[in-house]
Amino acid sequence: MSIVDRFTAYAAAFEEAYTRDDWSNLDPFFTGDAVYETFADPPFGGLIEGREAIKAHFKQICAAFDRRFDSRTVELLTPPADRGGKVWFRWAAVYTLAGAPTLRMEGEETAVFEADRIRRLEDRMPAATVQRTQSYLAEHGARLKPLPA
Secondary structure: OHHHHHHHHHHHHHHHHHHHHHHHHHHHHHHEEEEEEEEEEOOOOEEEEHHHHHHHHHHHHHHHHHHHHEEEEEEEEOOOOOOOOEEEEEEEEEEEEEOOEEEEEEEEEEEEOOOOEEEEEEEOHHHHHHHHHHHHHHHHHOOOOOOOO
């Protein structure tokens, strides 16, 4: 299986984990010492180390952000491609919220594999996307569903 095929399987498993809010199905896709880093202005940037911490982070950010909208759709702006042994693609996440315009965030992701597992996952979000998202939240954030207790 190519690393692009393996990444595609990971992406499908991520969406399944998001739907079920059970992140255990991501275990076979990450090394135990995997690193997830987001290159973006605060509050989106950060470094998470270790498979368990990455899964906990995904659960937390989805609860604190994605699930507070009425809907979330992920779009591929470019298909995943093998770039020198790394999988790279551009993505968009589209969020809807009653009484507010659609929020569209864009970025790119790179996955570095060790055998058939992700050893390093990187997301990059342009400053303009972060600024637009912060402005959107300042104007429409009161409409979001409450944070989970």
